[in-house]
Amino acid sequence: MxxxxxxxxxxxxxxxxxxxxxxxxxxxxxxxxxxxxxxxDFPKKAVTLIVPYAAGGGTDATARALAKAAEKHLGQPITVVNKTGGGGAVGMTEGANAKSDGYTVTMATVELTTLPHMGLSPVTYENFKPVALINYDPAAITVRADSQWKTMKEFLDYAKAHPGELKLGNSGTGAIWHLGAVTLEKGAGVKFNHIPFEGAGPAITALLGGHVDAVPVSPAEVKAQVDSGKLRTLAINDSKPSEALHGVKTLKEETGLTVSVAGTWRGIAVPKDTPDDIVKVLSDAFIKGAGEAEFKDYMKKNGLGIEIKDSKAFAQHLKENNELFGKLIPELGLGKK
Known part of the structure; x- marks a missing residue:
């Protein structure tokens, strides 16, 4: 028992x-x-969006419109702060060195893949984790409406006859519109006098004031002045005409020249150690914001192109651009000394 x-x-x-x-x-x-x-568990407070260029340019305009459209999807305000200097290097360096908590994001631009190859910035695309690509725009070679040049051919013929005389304003040494001017210079066999400014906005102001002869900036950045009759765009350096500037032909159509296309793009990035779950929240909010009718209408009205890529596709885009400019910049004689 x-x-x-x-x-x-x-x-x-x-x-x-x-x-x-x-x-x-x-x-x-x-x-x-x-x-x-x-x-x-993010976000619990406002997010700061660093714009590495002056107010008034295409990057600033895109950032402010995007912030307004995305913040309702993020659930918190997005505050835009301009940090200028070094052709974009100052703002992007501050963004890369920010705390990796998602509360500071940066409007990264093509200069992130150009400046390091010129020895002008220690920060590369590898210092960031991509969130989303939002926009792409080609160069629009633009002069004052009362200038003596009515066509791109006339402009380049004058440049050939007067080497180093024509002053081209750009958005900073090593910035994309500087590269855009240099690619045009090399392709056309002319010599320009390159004048750097802290962003496209100040360069356009200098053009309006007669301090420079032309600017190679995005269609969006000159659209208002072109539409009002103050400026005239001579050509678009792209494979197709711009929807923003009706009637303006491509550089090849105007002159027969095939010049390397150097355009700008803009996207959102965060410090490289930012957790993936936070990046996902940000990516969803900004991509949804870019899909808002109000944002798309704003971009179209202002001549800004929309090109959306998620974090993974944007990462590949960054890698390809870095490789492209890593080869192009030394060929143009603008590489590290």
């Missing part, structure tokens, strides 16, 4: 132990599943 009793107690004990272990395992699995499925 005793043995029978102990066997019964032992069996009962084993059943209870197995049940306890099963329950514990279920709790552990449930906890693990919950942890894996847990979304980032």
């Amino acid at each position: 005793k043995h029978s009793k102990w066997r019964t107690l032992l069996a009962a004990s084993m059943v209870l132990s197995v049940a306890a272990l099963t329950a514990c395992g279920a709790k552990t699995d449930s906890a693990a599943s919950g942890a894996q499925g847990k979304k980032a």
Whole structure:
């Protein structure tokens, strides 16, 4: 009887132990599943968007329109702050060195893949984690409406006859519109006098004031002045005409020249150590914002192109641009000394 009793107690004990272990395992699995499925507890406060150029340019305009469209999807305000200097290097360096908590994002531009190859910035695309690409725009070679040059051919013929005389304003040494001017210079066999400014906005102001002869900036950045009759765009350096500047032909159509296309793009990036779950929240909000009718209407009205890529596709875009300019810049004689 005793043995029978102990066997019964032992069996009962084993059943209870197995049940306890099963329950514990279920709790552990449930906890693990919950942890894996847990979304980032972000954001809890306003997000700062650094724009590395002056107010008034295409990058600033795109950033402000995007911030307005995206903040309702993010659930918090997005504050735009302009950090100028170094052709974009100052703002992008500050953005790369910000705390990796998602509360400081940067409007990264093509200069992120050009300035390092020129020895003008220690920050490369590898210092960032891409969030989303938003925009792409080609160069629009533009002069004052009352200038003596009515066509691109006349402009280049004058440049050939007067080497180094024509002053082309750009958005900063090593910035994309500087590269755009140099590619035109090399392709056309002419020599310009390159004048740097802290962004396209100040360069356009200088053009309006007669301090420079032309600017190679995006269609969006000159559209208002072209539409009002103050400026005239001579050609678009792209494979197709611009929708923003109706009637303006491409450089090849105007002159027969095939010049390397150097245009600008703009996207959102965060410091490289930012957690992926936070990047996902930001990416979703900014891409949804870029899809808002109000944002798309704003971009179209202001001549800004829209090109959307998610974090993964933007990462590949950054890599390809870095390789492109890593080869192009030394060929143009603008590489590190």
